Amino acid sequence: MQNFDWNFQTKLSYGPGRIAEVGKIASGFGKKAFLATYEANATFAPVIDKVVTSLAAAGVEVVVFTEIEPNPRAHTIDKAIELFNAEGCDLVIALGGGSVIDGSKYIAATSFSGGSCWDYVVLGDRVPREYTGAFPIISIPTVAASGSECNAGGVLSNEETKEKSFSRSEYRIPKVAILDPELHATLPDFITNESCIDIFSHLIEHYLSSEADSGFADRQTEGMILNLMDNFDKIQKNPNDLDVRGQLALCSIFGWSGIQGLGRMGSIPMHSIEMPLSAHYDMRHARGMAVVVPPYLEFFSDVRPDRWAQLARRCFGVVEQDDNVAAKLLSVKVTEWFERTGMLIKLSDDGITADKFEEMADDVIRMFAMPGTNTIAGVKPITKEEIIEVFKLAL
Numbered sequence: 001m002q003n004f005d006w007n008f009q010t011k012l013s014y015g016p017g018r019i020a021e022v023g024k025i026a027s028g029f030g031k032k033a034f035l036a037t038y039e040a041n042a043t044f045a046p047v048i049d050k051v052v053t054s055l056a057a058a059g060v061e062v063v064v065f066t067e068i069e070p071n072p073r074a075h076t077i078d079k080a081i082e083l084f085n086a087e088g089c090d091l092v093i094a095l096g097g098g099s100v101i102d103g104s105k106y107i108a109a110t111s112f113s114g115g116s117c118w119d120y121v122v123l124g125d126r127v128p129r130e131y132t133g134a135f136p137i138i139s140i141p142t143v144a145a146s147g148s149e150c151n152a153g154g155v156l157s158n159e160e161t162k163e164k165s166f167s168r169s170e171y172r173i174p175k176v177a178i179l180d181p182e183l184h185a186t187l188p189d190f191i192t193n194e195s196c197i198d199i200f201s202h203l204i205e206h207y208l209s210s211e212a213d214s215g216f217a218d219r220q221t222e223g224m225i226l227n228l229m230d231n232f233d234k235i236q237k238n239p240n241d242l243d244v245r246g247q248l249a250l251c252s253i254f255g256w257s258g259i260q261g262l263g264r265m266g267s268i269p270m271h272s273i274e275m276p277l278s279a280h281y282d283m284r285h286a287r288g289m290a291v292v293v294p295p296y297l298e299f300f301s302d303v304r305p306d307r308w309a310q311l312a313r314r315c316f317g318v319v320e321q322d323d324n325v326a327a328k329l330l331s332v333k334v335t336e337w338f339e340r341t342g343m344l345i346k347l348s349d350d351g352i353t354a355d356k357f358e359e360m361a362d363d364v365i366r367m368f369a370m371p372g373t374n375t376i377a378g379v380k381p382i383t384k385e386e387i388i389e390v391f392k393l394a395l
């Protein structure tokens, strides 16, 4: 088991209707809030109104910014930063999914520290600029998916360079997350379903990394995977079940909080392989993970068959005792699960061909290769050719 430092810094305020408390909560952190969110539509406009009304009642001024898009763009976030500074805001409220929350983190920390949001993103051998601090963030996730509502990570896209990458900073961990399951019950079914797959992908990234043994992390993760699968079935039958929405919200948060990797912080690079799909085709991140997970599990099953086999046995009902055989059954079982839940997605379903496989694999290597190598970190170093093979299996 590896050494680690870990704490959970975000206060969780859970319950139906708790969004109405945002004003009171915000008044403890600032006087003028920057409300970062998606473009309002008929369903979402009343949610934005609730936040604005609550802030006004608590005497907190607000600047509303509704331009954050899925796969948030650096130029949009820089525009938000300019507005945040011009208005003299001192607090960010992130109302939305992972894209809004990630974008809000860059707004809060870059406004405080200066420069462009893209300066702070990990890109190949470049040493990213370091923040000097951040304005406080309150997250109000409208979907259970990314875990961004309580962690330090944040992903950003650059439309000009067709790059998508990430950074992490403890400065950006939200102070409070308001978990109101009523917000999640308004989601289209396809977003709920894709989001469950994103949560699953987070849970298995550390589990399969195998850099060190941690039975605690294994059992935490297995419990969350089983809970996720149970509640995924339930929410498909009744999208308005708020208790189930609450369970999924917890899977989202703790599936990417670090607790799922205590004592074993390595990860497998499924997210790195998905990033060019979002960058080149503007594919929703969670949908991209549904594309990448089954072929990744199939292609790399022989790298650590003991770990693949353990997951297959403990969470997918495999009874085969030979590790090599059981490992290969993991992708079979996961594929069956995805198919049953309507989440078996191929690149060809989105009209994507092999045209850009080489370019996308080059992007992954360029942005994420270990220093001085042409490979990215995995259980074993992963080459450009192997990334292309994963894309081929995803066709």
Ligand SMILES: [Fe+2]
Residues within 6 Å of the ligand: 146, 198, 201, 202, 271, 285, 289
């Ligand atoms: Fe993800």
